[in-house]
Amino acid sequence: MAPQSELELKGNFVSHPFAELLAEIGQARLNGSLRVSDHEKKCVVYFKSGQIVFAVSNQRSTRIFDILLRRGKLSKDDLVKIPNFSNDFEISDFLVKHRMLSQSERDLIFREQVEGIVVDILAWTNGDWIFSPLARIRDGLVFDIATAKNLLYYGRCLTPDFVLGRFRTMDETFRRSEMSELGSDLTMEEGFILSRVDQAPISATDLVSLSSMPEVKVLHSLYTLWLGGLLVRDHWNAAFSPTLVTAIKSAKLELRTEAKDRSLEKGTVPEPKPEAPIPAVPEKVVETVISLSEYLRRVENAATYYDILGVDAKAETDELKKAYLHLAKNFHPDRFRSETTENLKRIQNAFTELAHAHETLKNPESREVYDYRARKEIADREARSSTGETTTEQRTREQANENFDRGFSLLMENDIDGALPFLARAAHFSPKSAKYRAYHGRALAFDETKRHKAEAEMQAAIKLDPDNASFRIMLAEFFIQYNLMKRAEGELSRLLAIFPSNREARVLLDSLKVQSR
Numbered sequence: 001m002a003p004q005s006e007l008e009l010k011g012n013f014v015s016h017p018f019a020e021l022l023a024e025i026g027q028a029r030l031n032g033s034l035r036v037s038d039h040e041k042k043c044v045v046y047f048k049s050g051q052i053v054f055a056v057s058n059q060r061s062t063r064i065f066d067i068l069l070r071r072g073k074l075s076k077d078d079l080v081k082i083p084n085f086s087n088d089f090e091i092s093d094f095l096v097k098h099r100m101l102s103q104s105e106r107d108l109i110f111r112e113q114v115e116g117i118v119v120d121i122l123a124w125t126n127g128d129w130i131f132s133p134l135a136r137i138r139d140g141l142v143f144d145i146a147t148a149k150n151l152l153y154y155g156r157c158l159t160p161d162f163v164l165g166r167f168r169t170m171d172e173t174f175r176r177s178e179m180s181e182l183g184s185d186l187t188m189e190e191g192f193i194l195s196r197v198d199q200a201p202i203s204a205t206d207l208v209s210l211s212s213m214p215e216v217k218v219l220h221s222l223y224t225l226w227l228g229g230l231l232v233r234d235h236w237n238a239a240f241s242p243t244l245v246t247a248i249k250s251a252k253l254e255l256r257t258e259a260k261d262r263s264l265e266k267g268t269v270p271e272p273k274p275e276a277p278i279p280a281v282p283e284k285v286v287e288t289v290i291s292l293s294e295y296l297r298r299v300e301n302a303a304t305y306y307d308i309l310g311v312d313a314k315a316e317t318d319e320l321k322k323a324y325l326h327l328a329k330n331f332h333p334d335r336f337r338s339e340t341t342e343n344l345k346r347i348q349n350a351f352t353e354l355a356h357a358h359e360t361l362k363n364p365e366s367r368e369v370y371d372y373r374a375r376k377e378i379a380d381r382e383a384r385s386s387t388g389e390t391t392t393e394q395r396t397r398e399q400a401n402e403n404f405d406r407g408f409s410l411l412m413e414n415d416i417d418g419a420l421p422f423l424a425r426a427a428h429f430s431p432k433s434a435k436y437r438a439y440h441g442r443a444l445a446f447d448e449t450k451r452h453k454a455e456a457e458m459q460a461a462i463k464l465d466p467d468n469a470s471f472r473i474m475l476a477e478f479f480i481q482y483n484l485m486k487r488a489e490g491e492l493s494r495l496l497a498i499f500p501s502n503r504e505a506r507v508l509l510d511s512l513k514v515q516s517r
Contacts, residue, residue: 007134007248009239013127013170019154020166022118022147023227026050027177028245032133038124053142054110055117056088062117064088066107071346072510088113100184113141115150119329122154123322131240133248150329152185155224156393159359163223170208173234174202176417186225187212187334193221194230199236203308244253250270254413257304283328292347295331297352303398304374305357318363324358349421356406357364400429404436411439416446427457435516436473445478454478476508485512 013036021034029050035045043057060066064083068074082094084442089160092109095101101109121127176197186194196210198203207216225231279331290310293476302308306315309323333348361367420443427433427440441457444450465471472495479488492509493503 007132007244007251009131009244011129011131011239013124015237016129017166018121018124018127018129019227020153021131021239022052023229024240025131026147026229027232028240030131030133030240030245030248031078032131032248035130035132036121036124036127038127038128041124041127043121043199045118045255052114052118052145052147055114056118057117059117059120062113062120064091064109064113066118067113068095069103070207073105074403083115107143111145114145115144118145118147119152119325125317125321130279133251148179148361149185150470151336152213152224152228152326153225153329153332154237155220156187156334157325157333158220158223159355163220164216166223167204167219168237169235169271170205170237173203174207174226174231175199175234177230179229179233185334187221189217190221190225193218197231197258209388243409272461292336294329296328296346296350300346300352301395301399302353303395305361305370308354308357309361317364320358320361324362326355327354352418352421385436396429400426400433400436403429404433406437407443408439411443416443426495432464434461434468434471437461437464438468441478442474445481446466448482451482467498468506473505473508480512488512 001355018036022107025032025034025047027050031048033047034045036045039057041057043059045052045460046054049378051447065074065088068091082091088110092101092106096103096106096246115277131324174197176194176199192211192213193207196207204222205220207222208215213216222231226233298310299308304313306313309315309320311319315323328351331346331347331354333351333353336344336347339347350490359366360370404426407419407426410416410419423436423440423443426436430436437457438461441454444454444457449453455475455478458471458478461469461471462475472491475486476491479485479491489509490513492505492512497504
């Protein structure tokens with residue numbers, strides 16, 4: 001039998017992120033525990049045949065009493081009646097015994113607790129881990145956790161840059177796994193890539209050639225499908241070598257039960273050591289569960305990126321990521337395909353806003369720039385309050401400005417599809433702004449089916465600001481784009497009648513006259 005120390009594996013999340021470890025353990029169908037730590041944060045995740053079945057953490061937000069308070073299943077008055085409410089098993093047993101909680105509700109709460117711990121660890125940017133096949137969980141504490149499905153959603157929320165960094169070479173190969181039950185939940189790109197992979201290994205390079213999709217989309221789909229357990233990945237920097245997996249499975253292990261139904265014993269599972277002592281009655285309980293409609297209202301009416309994520313402006317990076325992953329998992333557009341077209345568009349726009357907020361705030365440099373701009377905007381907002389505008393009028397103006405800034409940036413990056421919803425909202429919130437109407441029209445002009453709407457927006461901009469030369473040139477370029485040369489000449493002539501020295505209009509008009517000869 002292999003020595004115990006040789007069966008344990010250690011590492012860190014920089015080399016092998018938590019999500020990848022879950023994918024490896026799942027596909028190897030290992031039993032055991034994964035201890036993870038990041039400074040004062042400590043958790044243990046237990047596996048049975050590769051599936052997560054239980055988890056414990058020393059973070060207060062994951063404790064059963066805190067979850068029950070947030071869910072409204074428990075009041076502060078109820079809490080003081082329980083002798084040891086900080087012990088998850090004792091509090092659940094007490095509630096079931098006194099019929100304050102049914103057995104099925106108890107199991108559901110524990111499943112929510114475990115999933116919450118997993119989501120929390122997925123948000124860690126740093127941390128150390130130890131996998132041990134010796135630490136097993138007793139049968140009574142096994143819960144059905146949708147690990148694969150959660151990892152599938154998690155993979156979709158990752159940024160392209162992160163995914164690209166997880167590939168060492170395009171020669172990595174992929175093959176179908178035995179799983180198929182998640183097929184109906186796939187995106188169109190994921191379904192296409194999965195259909196091109198068989199039992200025989202195929203390289204990432206070949207899949208890019210077969211798909212005619214951008215390389216980054218292929219790799220993102222491959223990575224997501226692999227995390228979700230639908231593909232097997234070969235020739236990459238795996239944490240678990242085939243030799244170690246074989247040794248773990250063949251060893252005659254002396255099993256140790258590490259989690260008891262009566263307590264979390266010292267030395268077996270991390271004891272609760274919150275950042276501050278748990279008070280007898282919690283001072284404040286923050287409600288974290290929101291509905292889709294509440295989420296959409298929050299994103300659409302958010303004054304800052306922090307408001308979108310629902311965190312404090314001083315939140316640490318891990319907290320930002322955790323908030324993002326929680327919202328992305330629950331409100332990813334792929335979960336709402338049956339919604340009406342209008343609602344689905346709102347959900348997609350909200351997810352774009354959510355992702356942009358996280359992308360900006362997760363990087364210290366871009367966050368510093370954003371914080372500076374946000375402080376300036378707040379100062380401007382306070383200055384505008386002296387003009388007599390109502391709160392609603394101020395907020396509408398701010399929303400228009402925020403949407404235009406984001407849409408204009410995307411338009412300058414030639415991301416027309418991304419820019420359109422922001423510019424449309426800017427024009428909607430402030431229909432008397434010539435600038436917003438003009439650039440909304442410019443974005444619409446790229447779609448021939450929207451050419452009439454595009455012209456109407458530009459004409460509206462000129463009517464609102466007839467002396468703006470840029471808007472008239474924009475309209476003339478639109479006419480040229482659709483081969484309406486006479487109308488372009490007429491618009492440029494009108495512009496030169498107002499501004500005879502406008503060099504850009506003169507050059508453009510002269511070039512049209514040369515072409516017409």
